Amino acid sequence: MAKKHHLSAVVNGEPVEFLCEARQSLLEVLRDVLHLTGAKEGCNNGNCGACTVLLDGLPVNSCLVLAVEADGCRITTVEGLADATHLHPLQQCFLEDAALQCGVCTPGFLVAAKALLDKNPNPSEQEIRFELANNLCRCTGYDKIVRAVQHAAARLREART
Amino acid sequence: MTASAKPAASSSAPQYKVLGTRPIRHDGTDKVTGRAIYAADLHLPGMAYGRVIRSPHAHARIRSIDFSAALALPGVLAVTSAADMPDLKNKFADLGEGRVNLAHLGANCLAQGKVLYRGHAVAAVAAVSPHVAEEAAKLVRIEYEPLPAVTWVLDAMKPNAPLLHDDVFTESMGQLSDKPSNVSRHIHFEQGDVQRGFAQADVVIEREYRTASVHQGYIEPHACTALWNQDGHVTIWTATQGSFSCRQQVAELLELPVSRVTVVPCEIGGGFGGKIPIYLEPVAVLLSRKCGRPVKLTMTRSDVFEGTGPTPGSFVRVKLGATRDGKLVAGEAWLAYDAGAFPGGMIGPGCMCVFSCYEIPHARVDGYDVCLNKPKTAAYRAPGATQAAFACESVIDELAERLNIDPIEFRLKNAAKEGTRRVDGPVYPRIGLVEVLEAARASEHWNTPLAGPWRGRGVAAGYWFNIGLKSSASASVNADGTVTLVEGSTDIGGTRTSVAMQLAETLGIAAEDVRPQVADTDSVGYTDVTGGSRVTFATGLAAYQVGLDIRRQMAERAALLWECDPALVRFEDGVFRTDGRSITFKELAAKLHATGGPVVGRAAVDPEGPTHGFGAHIVDVEVDPDTGKVTILRYTAVQDAGKAVHPSYVEGQMQGGTVQGIGWALNEEYWFDDRGQMRNASFLDYRMPTALDVPMIETIIVEVPNPDHPYGVRGVGETPIVPPPAALANAIYRATGVRLRELPMSPPRVWAALAAAGKSS
Ligand code: FES
Ligand code: FES
Numbered sequence: 001m002a003k004k005h006h007l008s009a010v011v012n013g014e015p016v017e018f019l020c021e022a023r024q025s026l027l028e029v030l031r032d033v034l035h036l037t038g039a040k041e042g043c044n045n046g047n048c049g050a051c052t053v054l055l056d057g058l059p060v061n062s063c064l065v066l067a068v069e070a071d072g073c074r075i076t077t078v079e080g081l082a083d084a085t086h087l088h089p090l091q092q093c094f095l096e097d098a099a100l101q102c103g104v105c106t107p108g109f110l111v112a113a114k115a116l117l118d119k120n121p122n123p124s125e126q127e128i129r130f131e132l133a134n135n136l137c138r139c140t141g142y143d144k145i146v147r148a149v150q151h152a153a154a155r156l157r158e159a160r161t
Numbered sequence: 162m163t164a165s166a167k168p169a170a171s172s173s174a175p176q177y178k179v180l181g182t183r184p185i186r187h188d189g190t191d192k193v194t195g196r197a198i199y200a201a202d203l204h205l206p207g208m209a210y211g212r213v214i215r216s217p218h219a220h221a222r223i224r225s226i227d228f229s230a231a232l233a234l235p236g237v238l239a240v241t242s243a244a245d246m247p248d249l250k251n252k253f254a255d256l257g258e259g260r261v262n263l264a265h266l267g268a269n270c271l272a273q274g275k276v277l278y279r280g281h282a283v284a285a286v287a288a289v290s291p292h293v294a295e296e297a298a299k300l301v302r303i304e305y306e307p308l309p310a311v312t313w314v315l316d317a318m319k320p321n322a323p324l325l326h327d328d329v330f331t332e333s334m335g336q337l338s339d340k341p342s343n344v345s346r347h348i349h350f351e352q353g354d355v356q357r358g359f360a361q362a363d364v365v366i367e368r369e370y371r372t373a374s375v376h377q378g379y380i381e382p383h384a385c386t387a388l389w390n391q392d393g394h395v396t397i398w399t400a401t402q403g404s405f406s407c408r409q410q411v412a413e414l415l416e417l418p419v420s421r422v423t424v425v426p427c428e429i430g431g432g433f434g435g436k437i438p439i440y441l442e443p444v445a446v447l448l449s450r451k452c453g454r455p456v457k458l459t460m461t462r463s464d465v466f467e468g469t470g471p472t473p474g475s476f477v478r479v480k481l482g483a484t485r486d487g488k489l490v491a492g493e494a495w496l497a498y499d500a501g502a503f504p505g506g507m508i509g510p511g512c513m514c515v516f517s518c519y520e521i522p523h524a525r526v527d528g529y530d531v532c533l534n535k536p537k538t539a540a541y542r543a544p545g546a547t548q549a550a551f552a553c554e555s556v557i558d559e560l561a562e563r564l565n566i567d568p569i570e571f572r573l574k575n576a577a578k579e580g581t582r583r584v585d586g587p588v589y590p591r592i593g594l595v596e597v598l599e600a601a602r603a604s605e606h607w608n609t610p611l612a613g614p615w616r617g618r619g620v621a622a623g624y625w626f627n628i629g630l631k632s633s634a635s636a637s638v639n640a641d642g643t644v645t646l647v648e649g650s651t652d653i654g655g656t657r658t659s660v661a662m663q664l665a666e667t668l669g670i671a672a673e674d675v676r677p678q679v680a681d682t683d684s685v686g687y688t689d690v691t692g693g694s695r696v697t698f699a700t701g702l703a704a705y706q707v708g709l710d711i712r713r714q715m716a717e718r719a720a721l722l723w724e725c726d727p728a729l730v731r732f733e734d735g736v737f738r739t740d741g742r743s744i745t746f747k748e749l750a751a752k753l754h755a756t757g758g759p760v761v762g763r764a765a766v767d768p769e770g771p772t773h774g775f776g777a778h779i780v781d782v783e784v785d786p787d788t789g790k791v792t793i794l795r796y797t798a799v800q801d802a803g804k805a806v807h808p809s810y811v812e813g814q815m816q817g818g819t820v821q822g823i824g825w826a827l828n829e830e831y832w833f834d835d836r837g838q839m840r841n842a843s844f845l846d847y848r849m850p851t852a853l854d855v856p857m858i859e860t861i862i863v864e865v866p867n868p869d870h871p872y873g874v875r876g877v878g879e880t881p882i883v884p885p886p887a888a889l890a891n892a893i894y895r896a897t898g899v900r901l902r903e904l905p906m907s908p909p910r911v912w913a914a915l916a917a918a919g920k921s922s
Binding site: 021023024028031032035036037038039040041042043044045046047048050077078079081082087091094095096097098100101102103104105106107110125128129130132133134135136137138139140141142143144145146147 | 183185186188189190192193194195196197198199201202204291292377378379380381382428429430431432433459461462653654655807809810812813814816817818819820821843844845849850851852853855857858
């Protein structure tokens with residue numbers, strides 16, 4: 001068996017160290033080594049977005065990133081969106097607006113939507129659709145997801161003023 | 162925006178406190194924080210990882226399987242193949258959907274003697290890590306003798322077609338053919354006198370339609386973990402639409418008593434019918450038995466495409482005749498649906514649904530179930546209805562145009578209603594198609610003119626039966642006045658909440674005061690699959706009866722407190738009353754220990770259904786003549802929900818089903834080469850709609866209460882996938898003057914059709 005690499009990263013604000021094989025993807029390490037199973041595997045080849053996480057603030061398909069590439073990076077997964085007592089406004093709006101059915105795509109959408117709102121606090125419907133086109137949802141038809149993102153954007157803007 | 166149409170009889174419509182509101186779903190927080198455990202998320206101590214080895218051929222004889230090199234790899238724990246399965250020749254079982262040939266079911270999980278499609282599971286290995294399992298899988302040497310393959314339904318029906326099974330014969334009118342055939346079944350329905358009917362017609366239109374296989378496309382690949390414990394008990398954690406049907410299928414295949422198998426349903430990442438059959442479960446059980454550890458099996462996305470149920474590819478011919486004043490008088494349909502590799506596809510419902518929206522006095526339907534070299538088809542949302550509606554609703558549109566009648570008006574003139582006899586026999590009770598069509602006609606969308614070149618508006622209706630079947634539930638009253646509900650229906654899209662709301666309504670408490678749990682097969686009574694749009698209807702009915710049971714017991718407790726006859730205790734608005742005295746549900750709940758102990762309500766139901774779901778869709782498109790791309794400008798879905806328990810989730814079902822129907826209509830298809838190999842088994846090449854491909858989906862919920870449910874609930878999940886392909890084909894025609902009769906209406910096909918008509922640039 002190949003020798004394992006010793007890596008360190010900051011995952012959801014906490015410094016972590018872990019061992020991984022060179023061939024393991026970041027998604028695998030998050031799920032199987034760190035037991036953060038919020039990010040999902042829908043395709044393992046970059047086409048569904050269910051595995052989306054933030055790598056140094058930017059959204060990536062974690063199935064397409066080798067874990068060794070994440071050495072020294074800041075990683076945010078869906079588990080890192082809420083604080084101890086409050087859901088993130090995106091999470092809250094997804095619930096209020098019924099933006100999930102089976103929920104398996106939801107972690108990826110939440111993380112991708114967070115990346116979008118971090119750089120654009122007031123996106124148009126078209127911008128939301130464009131930015132979230134990397135994420136597949138088979139249940140909702142996207143309508144309620146787009147509305148929930150608009151809703152969360154408005155709430156975040158309100159909170160800022 | 163959503164606009165609920167007025168209920169049919171608004172003055173007498175019952176007033177509800179909980180039904181019709183939009184509480185936050187009970188399992189929501191776990192699903193937005195990543196805490197919910199889906200099947201692939203499960204991690205057990207000592208867990209081994211399996212890998213299934215699949216056929217590279219569409220049709221071949223298996224000469225030999227040699228595991229020696231795989232077993233020599235360090236870290237490999239067990240191997241298995243069909244040799245480890247009991248011999249199930251000629252064993253049949255009733256799995257709730259009619260008799261199933263267990264030999265076929267088993268051979269689909271692990272091939273017996275022959276592989277029948279590319280992706281067919283042949284063998285499996287278990288190892289200490291997924292990567293070792295993957296390496297070991299490559300070391301299993303399987304020798305095949307390739308055979309000719311067939312992947313189009315009409316080709317497979319030809320007498321000289323490659324034969325898949327030597328034990329499948331054509332069953333027609335109770336007779337079996339004398340020679341084996343790929344055609345496993347011929348269905349025939351007839352009413353009236355078709356010849357006489359067509360003789361009365363002033364206009365007759367007959368057309369042929371073809372559809373490609375499409376996949377359910379759930380985002381979560383199949384996954385399960387099985388443990389064969391040292392005491393012989395088997396536990397399976399899995400992504401299934403039906404834990405009890407999974408339990409029964411595994412038990413039958415492995416010849417175990419059902420009591421030796423426990424199925425724990427995990428959260429499930431979409432199913433749409435495709436997670437009713439079992440695939441991985443018996444294989445994981447066999448591997449676990451050999452290595453004495455829990456074994457997890459997961460599919461890759463290409464495994465999902467190549468090894469699990471697509472929906473049938475189909476050929477449908479529809480002929481309809483109408484009088485000059487717009488009355489349908491006769492209809493004839495001929496349908497051939499592929500069943501995939503094993504008999505028993507979706508032809509039955511296809512035949513039942515093809516004319517289900519209309520009153521046609523003289524009609525005949527013939528349907529054929531055909532085996533060919535594709536994965537065994539599985540149900541996909543209103544299975545079989547979409548292909549049939551594509552054909553029928555396209556011909557209806559042509560007839561309306563020929564007769565110069567508005568397409569909604571034409572449908573209204575002929576709409577099925579209470580008393581209409583469907584071609585396969587049943588007579589409809591109170592149904593809501595007329596109200597749905599009227600709401601479509603009154604919609605803002607229909608009344609807003611559409612202008613501009615290459616633009617057009619289409620409309621189509623759709624129907625799905627929706628089923629009843631068996632559900633169990635129980636609930637215990639907590640001292641704080643809340644209720645814990647235990648149900649057996651796996652929750653794919655929010656049914657914990659739609660079921661809990663019906664219990665809350667019955668008990669006069671808030672939706673949030675019910676805590677619903679989906680239990681494993683040892684912890685709740687038998688419950689049929691989450692499918693057939695049945696859970697909110699049937700499990701909701703069970704929850705209602707649980708509520709009545711709790712009310713009865715609580716009334717007895719109140720009577721005990723008041724030392725009166727329980728028959729004198731009334732329950733209104735969450736309060737128990739008798740002359741001059743009252744106590745709220747919550748207050749009484751706090752006194753249960755002092756009045757005889759816990760209160761547990763229970764119910765087991767088996768309502769017949771069907772609950773008859775009708776819908777109508779309106780769509781505006783713009784067609785690009787240079788590329789053939791169809792852009793959807795506006796979409797409205799109208800549907801009768803009976804009673805929309807949680808309107809947001811009803812809208813969600815309508816929107817999600819619609820977008821799946823749009824994908825089916827415009828892009829999705831299995832591409833096979835001439836060796837029967839699927840060439841697009843990834844989400845990149847099998848292109849499902851993204852957020853950028855569709856607009857907002859407007860919804861109009863119509864409520865014509867179902868007389869067979871205390872709250873009037875009808876199933877809603879499946880109907881919305883039925884109208885989109887026909888609605889889009891009709892819209893494309895209005896935009897271009899060209900009728901498309903083959904799915905998908907992808908850009909190359911639309912462009913070619915325009916070019917053939919001299920219309921593309
Ligand atoms: S699992 Fe990474 S994009 Fe699908
Ligand atoms: S909610 Fe099921 S895939 Fe999006």
